[in-house]
Amino acid sequence: MSLQPMGSGEIPAETVRVARAAFPKGSLAIRVRDELGPLFSDEEFADLFPVRGRPAWSPGRLVLVLVLQFVEGLTDRQAAEAVRARIDFKYALGLDLGDPGFDFSVLSEFRDRLVQADAGRRVLDAILAAARDKGLLKSAGRARTDSTHVLSAAREMCWLEMVAETLRSALNALAQAAPDWLARVAEPDWFRHYVTRAEDSRFPKAKTKRAEVGQRIGADGTRLLRMVFAPDAPSHLRDVPEVGILRQVWVQHFHQVEGEVRRRDPKDRPPGASRLVTPYDPAARGGKKNDMVWSGYKVHLTETCEAGAVNLVTNVSTTIATVADSVMSREIHASLAARDCLPAEHWVDAGYPTAAQIAAARREYGIALHGPVQANTSAQTGASGGYDQEAFTIDWERKQVTCPGGRASRTWSDRLSEQGLPVIRVQFSVTDCRPCPARRECINSPTAARRELRLRQHDEHQALRAARTEQQTDAWKERYKVRAGVEGTIAQGVQRCGLRRSRYTGLAKASLQHQLTGAAINLARIDAHLIHTPRARTRTSHFARLRPAEQLDGAKQQGPN
Numbered sequence: 001m002s003l004q005p006m007g008s009g010e011i012p013a014e015t016v017r018v019a020r021a022a023f024p025k026g027s028l029a030i031r032v033r034d035e036l037g038p039l040f041s042d043e044e045f046a047d048l049f050p051v052r053g054r055p056a057w058s059p060g061r062l063v064l065v066l067v068l069q070f071v072e073g074l075t076d077r078q079a080a081e082a083v084r085a086r087i088d089f090k091y092a093l094g095l096d097l098g099d100p101g102f103d104f105s106v107l108s109e110f111r112d113r114l115v116q117a118d119a120g121r122r123v124l125d126a127i128l129a130a131a132r133d134k135g136l137l138k139s140a141g142r143a144r145t146d147s148t149h150v151l152s153a154a155r156e157m158c159w160l161e162m163v164a165e166t167l168r169s170a171l172n173a174l175a176q177a178a179p180d181w182l183a184r185v186a187e188p189d190w191f192r193h194y195v196t197r198a199e200d201s202r203f204p205k206a207k208t209k210r211a212e213v214g215q216r217i218g219a220d221g222t223r224l225l226r227m228v229f230a231p232d233a234p235s236h237l238r239d240v241p242e243v244g245i246l247r248q249v250w251v252q253h254f255h256q257v258e259g260e261v262r263r264r265d266p267k268d269r270p271p272g273a274s275r276l277v278t279p280y281d282p283a284a285r286g287g288k289k290n291d292m293v294w295s296g297y298k299v300h301l302t303e304t305c306e307a308g309a310v311n312l313v314t315n316v317s318t319t320i321a322t323v324a325d326s327v328m329s330r331e332i333h334a335s336l337a338a339r340d341c342l343p344a345e346h347w348v349d350a351g352y353p354t355a356a357q358i359a360a361a362r363r364e365y366g367i368a369l370h371g372p373v374q375a376n377t378s379a380q381t382g383a384s385g386g387y388d389q390e391a392f393t394i395d396w397e398r399k400q401v402t403c404p405g406g407r408a409s410r411t412w413s414d415r416l417s418e419q420g421l422p423v424i425r426v427q428f429s430v431t432d433c434r435p436c437p438a439r440r441e442c443i444n445s446p447t448a449a450r451r452e453l454r455l456r457q458h459d460e461h462q463a464l465r466a467a468r469t470e471q472q473t474d475a476w477k478e479r480y481k482v483r484a485g486v487e488g489t490i491a492q493g494v495q496r497c498g499l500r501r502s503r504y505t506g507l508a509k510a511s512l513q514h515q516l517t518g519a520a521i522n523l524a525r526i527d528a529h530l531i532h533t534p535r536a537r538t539r540t541s542h543f544a545r546l547r548p549a550e551q552l553d554g555a556k557q558q559g560p561n
Helices: 013-022 028-036 042-048 059-072 076-085 087-093 105-116 120-133 159-177 179-185 188-193 207-228 235-239 241-253 329-338 355-365 458-470 474-497 507-530
Strands: 142-151 254-257 260-263 285-289 292-304 313-320 345-347 368-370 393-395 400-402 411-416 422-427 452-455
Touching (some): 013 087, 028 087, 028 507, 042 105, 059 076, 059 474, 105 120, 105 507, 142 313, 159 179, 159 241, 207 241, 292 329, 292 507, 313 329, 313 507
Antiparallel strands (some): 142 292
């Protein structure tokens, strides 16, 4: 399949005439085409197609169809039907009224090409470039970011369902790859247990009975793996992807105890970042954020937030569910820098800012990263009259610390924290600490002979100290209210584009879905700007409006969108 050029990009005169008559006030697709012109060119996606082969539909048009599909929440069939039957879609795509469009399966094939080339970013980039040319994108001021959970396209399963479905998936794949071999080696009971889909309702309710079922599944899977990897088995069976998943799941959940297959204890299983949760979406992981527990991914949305301007999504980052928000700031800033969308101020929630991230943002990109930082939780801080780290004087040039009693430290050494981060370990002399009258206020352990401090690197120490001081002011708290508006962006993505449910399996396809979601949100917001639609106000329930004024200060306030 080779590239089929779009042509001149001009809208046929008859299409213009009929669209104007049918939509005298316009529609989103028509207004966006009029304001931004052809958003995507074939040249931007030419590398997705070979030079020779059967002609393909214009990739520039296909990208626009994908974005409009997410704007309106359409399925592939509905999107293909809209291209064939809707006048405003033909107008936006520059098609003749009689153009028959394409089969809906073309969209799935084209998404696969976008995923293989990692071309999802180009979609959002093209819309941002068009918005910048029209003066709609102002990125030098403020931006805000938040994340939300994304459920895997695969259904949620209990442990018994997961291991049973993993084994059933492998058996089905082997039945296709080597049916004669599998028919010869399969146990008769396997056809009774693994022919139909595993359902929790079909398993026993008693705990001991469920344990027996789990042990039986573990033994069956182990037997299958031994037969697949036996010397006389067809060698190509070892390369079947479902067999690899079965092997990985069995290593993670079962082990041999005195010749019997047993389920691993929870403490003996691998960490969540490497533990599979479903055989049908191997990239999905189990995540937890506050009280929310889910299987799938996590998406981070960054948008501009300048008063009087269109708030546009400037970056979308998708990760597995176990990646913490606290490690994402640097990646987000690198993506914004590549798009020339770096803000001067970046407002985030408490999950993002750490001393290292705040210092790196300022040092590498000149960005002021704002968000509630972790409070000082040392034992001396909570003690009455205790001496926490703030009570000590640090001489960074001489690498020496002076205690409140005027005694200087004896050692200053570079170390690594439990998380592998560089820290500085400072120790005072035992001869100074033991007779000190302020020993109880300074050393919280009754057995410790001297005071020790663990310091961050200089720039991180200063950044964290400055952030804690600034965040106590009323002026900062008032400015921080702007961050809350990104919650509305996530809500728009959820309600309009199904942001919290993956349409497809795999991290790469989930990432493409989220790039298309960001592009769709931008088109919807540009259209709202063109027709002067006011931003929705935060909804307040009737009962909440009766709340006494003195209680408002302690309640969580919603900022402007």
